[in-house]
Amino acid sequence: MIELENVAYSYGGDSLFAGLSMQLAPGSFQFLTGPSGAGKTTLLKLCYGDLLATSGRVTLFGKDAAGLTRDDVALVRRRIGVVHQDCQFLDHLPLSENVALPLQVSGRSKEAQDNLGDLLGWVGLSRQAAQTPPQLSGGERQRAALARAVITSPDVIVADEPTGNVDWDMSQRLLTLLIELNRMGKTVLIATHDLNLIRFAKSQVVANVLRIRGGQLETGVTL
Numbered sequence: 449m450i451e452l453e454n455v456a457y458s459y460g461g462d463s464l465f466a467g468l469s470m471q472l473a474p475g476s477f478q479f480l481t482g483p484s485g486a487g488k489t490t491l492l493k494l495c496y497g498d499l500l501a502t503s504g505r506v507t508l509f510g511k512d513a514a515g516l517t518r519d520d521v522a523l524v525r526r527r528i529g530v531v532h533q534d535c536q537f538l539d540h541l542p543l544s545e546n547v548a549l550p551l552q553v554s555g556r557s558k559e560a561q562d563n564l565g566d567l568l569g570w571v572g573l574s575r576q577a578a579q580t581p582p583q584l585s586g587g588e589r590q591r592a593a594l595a596r597a598v599i600t601s602p603d604v605i606v607a608d609e610p611t612g613n614v615d616w617d618m619s620q621r622l623l624t625l626l627i628e629l630n631r632m633g634k635t636v637l638i639a640t641h642d643l644n645l646i647r648f649a650k651s652q653v654v655a656n657v658l659r660i661r662g663g664q665l666e667t668g669v670t671l
């Protein structure tokens with residue numbers, strides 16, 4: 449469903465990747481690791497069409513990412529839920545409205561009403577629904593970001609350091625939610641530095657580990 453072939457990406461200087469290839473198979477659970485600055489966030493952005501490869505080919509749901517129409521881009525946005533590293537929200541809106549925003553943007557507000565309560569319950573934030581983002585803890589914000597990423601029922605969830613800045617208990621809780629999504633058939637790709645998190649996941653689910661090193665992508669990495 450997502451395929452990168454011989455991809456390079458440059459922010460203006462040297463390419464970060466030396467012709468990198470990867471596939472995200474439907475239903476798979478994959479981790480992306482590697483040193484800080486190796487290009488994990490960049491690679492995720494190529495996978496969800498936020499950046500276009502400088503060379504090589506990225507295929508998103510059977511279409512070349514370089515040739516997507518405006519409608520194709522909207523469809524890709526609905527099919528891939530993204531948990532961003534910095535999980536930003538609109539601070540003046542309550543949590544419930546922030547989480548529902550992707551549905552309202554795509555004109556599906558009826559569905560938002562139906563799904564929102566269940567989704568907030570699933571991430572353990574029912575009591576915080578009326579609070580604004582600045583009133584939430586780090587772990588609550590991370591769970592809200594996950595709820596927002598999945599409210600459109602995407603096929604793929606891409607999460608960039610979803611457990612950054614939270615303690616181990618909360619990391620496990622967040623990861624358990626991502627594992628539940630995978631058990632429901634979702635494809636999951638998580639960038640993380642946290643090798644303990646990967647070990648914990650591997651005790652629960654079949655997970656492939658990718659590592660970027662020196663511009664190359666290693667697959668099937670053992671820890």
Ligand SMILES: Nc1ncnc2c1ncn2[C@@H]1O[C@H](COP(=O)(O)OP(=O)(O)OP(=O)(O)O)[C@@H](O)[C@H]1O
Nearest residue numbers: 459460464482483484485486487488489490491641
């Ligand atoms: N918008 C940008 N403009 C210029 N350079 C950038 C930009 N974004 C990232 N870079 C550079 O590209 C390289 C890879 O960044 P990226 O954020 O993809 O790495 P990362 O592996 O996710 O790092 P971290 O683990 O620290 O989050 C870094 O050297 C970074 O400084």
